[in-house]
Amino acid sequence: MSTRRLEEPRMTALTDEPAARPAPARRGGRWIEHWEPEDAEFWARTGRRVAARNLVFSIVTEHLGFCVWLLWSIAVLHMAGNGVSLSVGQVLWLTTLPNLVGAALRIPYTFAPARFGGRNWTVVSALLLLIPCGLFVFAVANPGLPFWALLLIAATTGLGGGNFASSMSNIAHFYPAARQGLPLGLNAAGGNVGVSVTQLTMPPLIAAFGLVAVGWVWMPLVLLAAAGAYLFMNNLAKAGRPYTLGEMGRISGRPHTIVLSVLYIATFGSFIGYSFSFGVLIASEFPGVTASHFIWLGALVGSAARPVGGWLADRFGGTRVTLVSFLAMGLGAVAVWAGVGAGSWGVFLGAFLWVFAATGIGNGSTYKMIPAVFRVRALARAAGDAAEGAAAAADTARREAAAAIGLISAVGAFGGVLVQQAFRVSVERTGGIGPALVALAVFYGACVVLTWAVYMRRVRIGDRRTSLADAGV
Incomplete structure (x- = not known):
């Protein structure tokens, strides 16, 4: 652990306090005691540079988390060549369980940066990825393992899914x-594109080096990511008060x-589901097409669209962009149905x-809405409470939004399981994916109505009519 403290010359740019003033005894290493991103002067002088550095290493670690999370979605397609025979039901469980575990872990991961420090937890969460990688190598070396053991090993890849929540919660501060x-x-897209990277790079690696390469290839990269986070990221003291169960x-x-x-659920749940x-759907509806040649395209398009959604939300408002993305997703689902029918x-x-791109844009714009909603609500409370100033309200909103981001990301990941199961039920009961696509299109339509009703519908407040979208959401 580095022994540098904020009062040393290299770190004084991170605080407005005099250089000789010592940091609290409990702080050391790369802790930042003073952080005011809403202060334009502070942001221009110091904040932008420090935030960008933390963002880069957050993206790297989150990207590897997604790569490991999707490990078994590729591996199950090659297990027969390793002497492991799996039924369709077993394959579905080996790909669904990591999603369930990853979604569940997003809840505790959300609160880890506040308790341990964003930089500290990024290091730990990166090193935890060595567990599923090592266990996968063990599973490949022991093809006679019972199915329950494979399930437990696959479940550990959910650690990669949890990374998203802590990374987003941390960067929001x-x-x-x-x-x-x-x-x-950008932070989310860097992680999401790990899905596409895994789906694109693993098949040729397996062909060249065998199935065991899927486990070994990520280990040195994980170690490098942990080292980078340790050396170059920071913990924010302002985000450091742990959440209580009551607050959660x-x-x-x-x-x-x-x-x-x-x-x-509609945006990220659709993307991850x-x-x-995608590969299973291609093989099911178009058996003459080699699924592995195209499976990676969907995740790549959806990941690339996510920062576009964030940028559009900054420009036009998250609510408006989210509503349009739901319209596009609904139309796209109907078009997929038409393609299957024809x-x-x-x-x-x-x-x-098209649907993947719309989910990515919706992911970015929805995440923009979360801190905006909490900020608008907090400032409204502060306006009616003289005891709470705007600055204090903004700090409260930022902290609550960071927690909400993790909780919402967990629910969204659970939504991916629902999408997977919708396709499974549709195929088993009707022999095709058409009913699932229709149901999803209806759901997206309901989300259009919900978005308009809660965030765009104007209501009378005092002597004027306004909406949360008008207030900046």
Whole structure:
């Protein structure tokens, strides 16, 4: 652990306090005691540079988390060549369980940066990825393992899914509320693209070095990411007060947390559910097409679109962009259905990539909405309470939004399981994916109505009519 403290010359740029003033005894290493991103002068002088450095290493670690999370979605397609025979049901469980575990872990991971420090937890969460990688190597070396053991090993890859929540929760503290859309979008996209990287790079690696390469290849990269986070990231003291169970319960029970969770099920739940299922859907509906040649395209398009959604949300407002993305997703789902009905591979692929792009844009814009909602609500409370100033309200909103981001991301990941199961039920009961696509299109339509009703519908407040979208959400 580095022994540098904030009063040393190299670190004094991170605080407005005199250089000779000692930091509190409990702080050391790369802790930042003073952080005011809403202060334009502070942001221009110091904040932007420090935030960008933390964002880069957060992206790297989160990216590797997604790569490991999707490990078994590729491995199951090659297990027969390693002497392991799996039924369709077993394959589905080995790909669904990591999603379930990753979604569940996002809840404790959300609060880890506040308790341990964002930089400290990034190091720990990166090193934890060595566990699923090592266990996968063990599983490949022992093809006679019982199925329950394979399930437990696959479940550990959920550690990679948890990384997203802690990374997003941490990065939200570094940026001004008005500029969070793009950095949060970049941070998320850097992780999301790990899905595509795994799906694109693993098949040739398996062909060249065998299935065991899927486990070994990530280990040195994980170690490098942990070292980079240790050396170059920071902990923010302002985000350091741990959440109590009461606070967690209050934040999770807020009406806006619940509404935004539903919206995120539709955006991220669709993205991750489609990413896990895309190859299976191609093989099911177009058996003459080699799924591995195209499976990576969906996740790549969706990941690339995510920062675009964040940028558009910064420019036009998260609510408006989110509503349009739901319209696009609904139309895209109908187009995929039409492609399946017509037996047209070109229509199916083009429409599905359209849907992936719309989910990515919706992911970015929804994440922009979360801190904006909490900020608007906090400032409204402060306006009616002279005891709470705008600065204190903004700090409270930033902290609550960081917690809500993790909780909402967990619910969204659970939504991916629902998408997977919708396709499974549709295929088993009807022999095709058409009913699932229709149901999803209806759900997206309901999200359009929900978004308009809660965030765009104007209501009378005093002598004027306004909406949360008008207030900057």
